[in-house]
Amino acid sequence: xxxxxxxxxxxxxxxxxxxxxxxxxxxxxxxxxxxxxxxxxxxxxxxxxxxxxxxxxxxxxxxxxxxxxxxxxxxxxxxxxxxxxxxxxxxxxxxxxxxxxxxxxxxxxxxxxxxxxxxxxxxxxxxxxxxxxxxxxxxxxxxxxxxxxxxxxxxxxxxxxxxxxxxxxxxxxxxxxxxxxxxxxx
Numbered sequence: 001x002x003x004x005x006x007x008x009x010x011x012x013x014x015x016x017x018x019x020x021x022x023x024x025x026x027x028x029x030x031x032x033x034x035x036x037x038x039x040x041x042x043x044x045x046x047x048x049x050x051x052x053x054x055x056x057x058x059x060x061x062x063x064x065x066x067x068x069x070x071x072x073x074x075x076x077x078x079x080x081x082x083x084x085x086x087x088x089x090x091x092x093x094x095x096x097x098x099x100x101x102x103x104x105x106x107x108x109x110x111x112x113x114x115x116x117x118x119x120x121x122x123x124x125x126x127x128x129x130x131x132x133x134x135x136x137x138x139x140x141x142x143x144x145x146x147x148x149x150x151x152x153x154x155x156x157x158x159x160x161x162x163x164x165x166x167x168x169x170x171x172x173x174x175x176x177x178x179x180x181x182x183x184x185x186x
Contacts, residue, residue, distance in 0.1 A: 025128075028078055029135035033143060036070035056110075057144060064108035068093065069183075071112045075132065075153065076184030079116060083125045090115040090173065090180035110140065113154045115169055115180055121157050129155040 037049035043066045046052060055063035069091055076089030092113040118125055133153040141148045162170030172180055 025131045025135040026138070029132060029139045032071060032074040032078070033136070033139050035074050036067055039070035040066040053143060057146075059108055061108050064110065065093070068110075068112045069181075071136075071153075072114050073183040075112075075114060075155075078132070079125075079128065080184050080186060082128060083118070083122070085118040085120055085122055085125060086116060087119060087186055088117040088182060089184040090117070091183045092172065092180035110149065110152060111154055112152065113180075114156070115172065116155060116157045117163060117173065118157055118159055120159050125157055129153070129157070
């Protein structure tokens with residue numbers, strides 16, 4: 001038998017308010033862009049991330065390649081943290097090789113292709129993806145001092161059914177030749 005004290009003292013207990021508000025996507029976009037520039041500066045052996053911006057403005061293919069990868073990785077981290085149904089996130093770089101691009105003299109595409117493998121396709125995932133894309137468009141335009149592209153993130157969501165049946169973008173996750181790069185996994 002357990003003894004219970006006759007009187008219990010009430011101590012100062014502080015309750016913290018838990019906020020279930022969606023994240024501030026503008027600040028997330030700014031943070032991710034900053035981290036992507038730092039990653040690129042490190043990979044390109046620059047002392048200053050602002051040098052990366054100059055290279056991006058000039059259309060440097062290598063700078064864009066590192067930048068898109070870093071964006072995909074950081075977006076994946078945030079998607080995984082905020083959306084419980086996220087199982088894995090992949091980066092897909094289907095653009096031409098640098099050799100092919102130089103013949104056509106086409107500037108690198110800033111669009112980042114991301115595949116999200118989720119347990120199920122939810123409105124929360126779709127809403128977060130659209131909001132973060134629009135925040136990136138705004139931040140990208142300010143950073144690059146350029147016109148506003150319609151999209152910066154191409155986020156495609158696939159569920160277990162798509163992957164199992166190799167349907168749509170789900171087929172790329174098991175592709176032998178054009179497999180996307182896994183950047184985050186739960």
